[in-house]
Amino acid sequence: MKFPKNGLVKMYLNSIFSDPVRMERLVDIAQSSFLPLIEATLQFTLPLSIISFIFGLILAILTALARISTVKIFQIIARVYVSIIRGTPLLVQLFILFYGLPTLGITIDPFPAAVIGFSLNVGAYASEVIRAAILSIPKGQWEAADTIGMSYTQSLRRVILPQASRVSLPPLSNTFISLIKDTSLASLILVTEMFRVAQQIAATNYEFLLLYGQAALLYWVICFALSLVQGRLEHRFDRYVSR
Amino acid sequence: MISIKNLHKKFGDLEVLKGIDADVQKGQAIVVIGPSGSGKTTFLRCLNTLETPTSGSVTIDEQTADFSKPLSKKQIMAFRKQSAMVFQHYNLFPHMTALENVMEGPITVQKQDKKLARKKAEQLLTKVGLGEKINDYPFQLSGGQQQRVGIARALALEPKVMLFDEPTSALDPELVGEVLQVMKDLAAEGMTMVVVTHEMRFAKGVADEVLFMDEGRIIERGKPEDIFNHPTEERTKRFLSLIQKTDVI
Numbered sequence: 001m002k003f004p005k006n007g008l009v010k011m012y013l014n015s016i017f018s019d020p021v022r023m024e025r026l027v028d029i030a031q032s033s034f035l036p037l038i039e040a041t042l043q044f045t046l047p048l049s050i051i052s053f054i055f056g057l058i059l060a061i062l063t064a065l066a067r068i069s070t071v072k073i074f075q076i077i078a079r080v081y082v083s084i085i086r087g088t089p090l091l092v093q094l095f096i097l098f099y100g101l102p103t104l105g106i107t108i109d110p111f112p113a114a115v116i117g118f119s120l121n122v123g124a125y126a127s128e129v130i131r132a133a134i135l136s137i138p139k140g141q142w143e144a145a146d147t148i149g150m151s152y153t154q155s156l157r158r159v160i161l162p163q164a165s166r167v168s169l170p171p172l173s174n175t176f177i178s179l180i181k182d183t184s185l186a187s188l189i190l191v192t193e194m195f196r197v198a199q200q201i202a203a204t205n206y207e208f209l210l211l212y213g214q215a216a217l218l219y220w221v222i223c224f225a226l227s228l229v230q231g232r233l234e235h236r237f238d239r240y241v242s243r
Numbered sequence: 244m245i246s247i248k249n250l251h252k253k254f255g256d257l258e259v260l261k262g263i264d265a266d267v268q269k270g271q272a273i274v275v276i277g278p279s280g281s282g283k284t285t286f287l288r289c290l291n292t293l294e295t296p297t298s299g300s301v302t303i304d305e306q307t308a309d310f311s312k313p314l315s316k317k318q319i320m321a322f323r324k325q326s327a328m329v330f331q332h333y334n335l336f337p338h339m340t341a342l343e344n345v346m347e348g349p350i351t352v353q354k355q356d357k358k359l360a361r362k363k364a365e366q367l368l369t370k371v372g373l374g375e376k377i378n379d380y381p382f383q384l385s386g387g388q389q390q391r392v393g394i395a396r397a398l399a400l401e402p403k404v405m406l407f408d409e410p411t412s413a414l415d416p417e418l419v420g421e422v423l424q425v426m427k428d429l430a431a432e433g434m435t436m437v438v439v440t441h442e443m444r445f446a447k448g449v450a451d452e453v454l455f456m457d458e459g460r461i462i463e464r465g466k467p468e469d470i471f472n473h474p475t476e477e478r479t480k481r482f483l484s485l486i487q488k489t490d491v492i
Contacts, residue, residue: 138334140330140334141334141336143293143328143330143334144328144330144334144335144336146291146293146323147291147293147323147326147327147328147397148327148347148348148352148396148397148400149320149323149324149348149352149353149400150348150351151316151320154351154352158336158347158351159336162338163337163338166338239380240337240338240380240381240382241337241382242382242383
């Protein structure tokens with residue numbers, strides 16, 4: 001590793017502020033790259049995150065129900081699925097989907113490949129959250145639903161899942177926030193999401209710190225906004241809990 | 244109204260019910276008493292298949308559940324519609340208001356018209372003395388109020404039989420009276436009820452008949468004055484004397 005003698009931040013800032021031409025160049029680049037980065041966020045990063053989260057959540061609920069079901073084969077399928085996804089790196093999964101499957105004659109475009117990869121990933125991790133949340137609902141709630149004549153699906157939909165969603169909101173928010181940041185990995189299977197655009201711009205002007213800094217800032221803004229939404233949702237859920 | 248024939252229930256090797264036979268007439272209030280572990284709660288839970296009996300049969304108003312062979316989900320659900328249950332720990336749905344709790348069965352299960360169900364729920368809550376509290380969530384209500392919502396929720400289903408599983412055991416002593424009063428009114432209206440309870444005063448005052456259970460069997464049954472004043476079985480005498488001792492303290 002190489003460090004500049006005078007300290008690195010000082011050196012970098014000096015190189016900018018003592019040089020009006022460079023200063024102007026950086027401001028120009030920051031301004032002109034802002035729009036493409038936002039565009040890529042709206043066009044790919046956010047849709048990829050949202051679509052994958054929705055699919056992932058549906059998959060997670062099904063997997064959680066399979067895990068707690070009394071049918072052995074459902075349990076086994078769910079266990080194997082969760083084990084494979086949690087036991088292998090996300091990047092490897094994406095590579096298998098995009099670069100590996102064509103060997104078997106299955107070719108998937110970058111964006112759908114990414115959606116499949118991230119959905120499978122969210123499905124496995126969130127299923128554990130949802131399973132725990134469902135198990136945390138007292139047995140008496142199932143029994144009360146039974147005695148008023150509800151079917152299994154009615155009990156789930158009207159009684160168990162609404163309560164489980166309150167319990168699982170904080171951990172699921174974590175999953176969603178992680179997912180948003182993980183979509184940057186899609187750049188490696190050629191999805192032109194925000195980080196890939198940042199890389200492409202940086203490759204033309206070599207201002208890596210500036211572009212990656214901008215990307216980081218954008219990710220942070222999205223995640224911060226999300227944590228605000230999470231707070232509001234938690235507040236709404238808490239209306240029926242004493243505190 | 245209810246006819247129970249040779250009901251057995253085993254949990255693993257433990258036989259909790261060892262052959263129960265009993266009949267309940269329409270409009271009767273039956274109180275089941277007995278020491279803890281006698282199987283009285285299990286017996287009650289077998290009447291709506293919250294516990295599936297090992298063998299025997301239960302008939303409620305011409306719907307028979309024969310447990311010698313496994314029942315389909317459909318059969319179980321049809322059988323459950325005959326009765327409604329009030330739980331020791333209320334088991335209200337915490338994410339619904341009192342009104343929503345009472346409306347839930349009629350709307351979701353019986354597919355009734357929302358407006359009609361709402362009106363009926365309001366009437367029921369007023370009837371149990373909670374007309375002012377219909378929009379409160381369970382956590383905002385006292386134990387006694389929650390249990391009365393529980394009773395209203397059960398009544399909303401218009402069941403043929405009401406099952407009460409120790410409905411006052413979890414309540415503070417000063418709240419027991421309000422719940423018993425509601426149950427007493429129900430009995431007076433001619434609701435068929437099976438009540439598992441430790442409230443001997445309720446048994447004496449309200450029951451048409453008292454069943455004394457011990458070790459998975461019905462030891463003695465009869466009119467409350469007979470059971471309480473002239474029990475014939477040794478075990479009944481022992482149980483009652485133990486209870487009366489604590490009453491004095």
